[in-house]
Amino acid sequence: MVLLETTRLKLSYMGTEDAPFMLNLLNTPAYYKYIGDRNVRNIADAENYILNGPVKSYEKNGFGYYVVKLKHDESPVGICGLVKREALENVDIGFAFLPEHEGKGFGFESASALMHWANQTHGLKKIVGITLENNLPSIRLLEKMGLTFDKKMIMEDEELLLYARTF
Amino acid sequence: MTTQKKIKTLRLETAYLETGTTSGDLLVLVHGNVSSSEFFRPLMAKLPQNFHIVAPDMRGFGNSETLPVNATRGVRDFSDDLYAFLQHLIEPDKKVHLVGWSAGASVIMQYVMDYPRTVHSLTLQAPMSPFGFGGTKNTGIKMEPCSPDFAGSGGGTASLPFVDCLRTRDGELVSTQPAGAQCNVQSHARATMNNFYFKVLDSKTLLQRGIITKEMEDAFTESMYSTKLGDDHYPGNVLASTNWPFVAPGDKGMNNAIAPKYCNLSNFANVTAKIPVLWLRGADDQIVSDTSLLELNYLGSLGYVPGWPGAATHPPQPMVTQTRAVLDAYKQNGGNYQEVVFKDCGHSPHIEYEGEFIKTINTFIAQIN
Numbered sequence: 032m033v034l035l036e037t038t039r040l041k042l043s044y045m046g047t048e049d050a051p052f053m054l055n056l057l058n059t060p061a062y063y064k065y066i067g068d069r070n071v072r073n074i075a076d077a078e079n080y081i082l083n084g085p086v087k088s089y090e091k092n093g094f095g096y097y098v099v100k101l102k103h104d105e106s107p108v109g110i111c112g113l114v115k116r117e118a119l120e121n122v123d124i125g126f127a128f129l130p131e132h133e134g135k136g137f138g139f140e141s142a143s144a145l146m147h148w149a150n151q152t153h154g155l156k157k158i159v160g161i162t163l164e165n166n167l168p169s170i171r172l173l174e175k176m177g178l179t180f181d182k183k184m185i186m187e188d189e190e191l192l193l194y195a196r197t198f
Numbered sequence: 199m200t201t202q203k204k205i206k207t208l209r210l211e212t213a214y215l216e217t218g219t220t221s222g223d224l225l226v227l228v229h230g231n232v233s234s235s236e237f238f239r240p241l242m243a244k245l246p247q248n249f250h251i252v253a254p255d256m257r258g259f260g261n262s263e264t265l266p267v268n269a270t271r272g273v274r275d276f277s278d279d280l281y282a283f284l285q286h287l288i289e290p291d292k293k294v295h296l297v298g299w300s301a302g303a304s305v306i307m308q309y310v311m312d313y314p315r316t317v318h319s320l321t322l323q324a325p326m327s328p329f330g331f332g333g334t335k336n337t338g339i340k341m342e343p344c345s346p347d348f349a350g351s352g353g354g355t356a357s358l359p360f361v362d363c364l365r366t367r368d369g370e371l372v373s374t375q376p377a378g379a380q381c382n383v384q385s386h387a388r389a390t391m392n393n394f395y396f397k398v399l400d401s402k403t404l405l406q407r408g409i410i411t412k413e414m415e416d417a418f419t420e421s422m423y424s425t426k427l428g429d430d431h432y433p434g435n436v437l438a439s440t441n442w443p444f445v446a447p448g449d450k451g452m453n454n455a456i457a458p459k460y461c462n463l464s465n466f467a468n469v470t471a472k473i474p475v476l477w478l479r480g481a482d483d484q485i486v487s488d489t490s491l492l493e494l495n496y497l498g499s500l501g502y503v504p505g506w507p508g509a510a511t512h513p514p515q516p517m518v519t520q521t522r523a524v525l526d527a528y529k530q531n532g533g534n535y536q537e538v539v540f541k542d543c544g545h546s547p548h549i550e551y552e553g554e555f556i557k558t559i560n561t562f563i564a565q566i567n
């Protein structure tokens with residue numbers, strides 16, 4: 032099911048049929064470096080991850096992570112989504128793309144549309160983003176989307192930068 | 199050795215960079231918006247020196263005279279300036295090869311439309327759409343504005359903080375603008391160049407990748423600062439519009455000269471002198487693109503410009519598609535063009551991939567000779 036369409040992309044709800052793609056994405060070097068190892072090693076792991084992560088979030092919050100696909104051929108290029116974490120007061124936006132699809136503006140296109148959707152549909156007045164200090168592509172994207180640096184914080188023993196934007 | 203010179207024509211005192219052999223065929227490099235000949239200086243030293251290589255500054259840019267731009271003539275103020283300038287350099291038995299970058303490509307297209315038999319080849323690097331910047335939606339060769347008054351193009355589409363960064367040299371000087379229009383770090387000329395003029399690759403700028411030096415980055419930034427600002431220059435005056443996004447082109451200055459109200463180069467398809475065309479562009483150009491980050495319909499579609507009326511009436515301007523439509527029509531009418539796309543490249547192939555750029559242009563010109 033499609034949540035949103037942009038000029039080049041569509042954001043689809045994630046389901047177990049996306050397990051092969053997620054297995055691939057969660058094990059790219061960039062994902063390990065900037066986000067972490069999710070211990071997803073096979074299709075069954077990936078299915079569990081999808082059910083316990085995004086699918087659960089859809090039911091609980093009305094939003095979650097979505098698969099970003101190219102409109103013209105439906106091929107998945109990355110994920111983009113909204114998460115409500117215990118540790119954070121506000122909903123945070125995140126994204127990850129396969130290395131071969133970086134640098135095309137897909138992150139900006141999908142995350143921008145999702146951010147404004149969250150504001151308009153869920154009435155979220157503040158959106159945050161968390162990132163490692165060395166994740167320059169992510170920082171640049173958050174800034175492009177109008178989020179600004181708020182503070183440093185510790186989450187799960189990691190020092191992170193918190194970016195925020197109010198509407 | 200590249201030197202700066204000036205020629206005073208009846209139209210404009212034109213500053214230009216010059217290198218190569220003055221008795222050789224002319225290779226003319228024409229810059230675009232918010233830049234100057236300085237962006238060509240490193241390239242000029244590496245191009246074959248048997249050419250007579252010149253890069254003029256357009257009016258209101260670099261070191262040329264600051265004269266007002268009459269936008270109702272489209273880009274003809276610039277193409278006529280260029281014609282007057284070249285009359286001082288052209289020799290009867292020598293060929294003339296024009297290279298235009300971005301809006302400079304529009305200038306040389308207009309030049310060929312007005313003075314077709316004086317040019318031997320045309321290289322369009324990251325050319326602006328033949329239908330100008332913003333406000334149109336056609337994918338074919340007949341212009342279709344999104345609104346009858348061409349709202350969404352012209353002087354009102356420039357980012358005010360960016361204009362203030364040019365004015366204050368990225369915040370070195372004190373801003374006198376109201377709060378929302380003040381220079382900020384994201385709008386700095388240097389940041390705009392590093393993030394938009396060039397592609398950021400592996401999260402590194404060209405300087406960090408060792409492709410340009412600090413001196414070059416500084417010179418390019420100075421070149422952007424050299425843009426003359428105001429209603430007669432950059433970005434130009436603005437008309438209020440009742441159509442989204444509520445700004446329509448005025449009649450003066452740079453961004454109005456490249457607004458589709460006055461700039462329509464679709465007739466290039468009908469130029470009778472069939473001059474070979476080389477179309478060069480970066481695959482990941484974010485300025486001239488079917489999803490341009492500087493174009494209001496695309497930004498509107500992503501939620502950044504409130505009230506976007508939707509893709510049915512206001513789709514992102516298909517800039518690359520529009521260029522292809524006009525060049526395909528040129529081809530159908532007996533002309534020819536070749537398209538070369540540089541991978542992992544932004545708006546500036548001649549800087550980002552200087553070696554390949556030179557190789558490509560050499561091969562192209564050798565085919566003509």
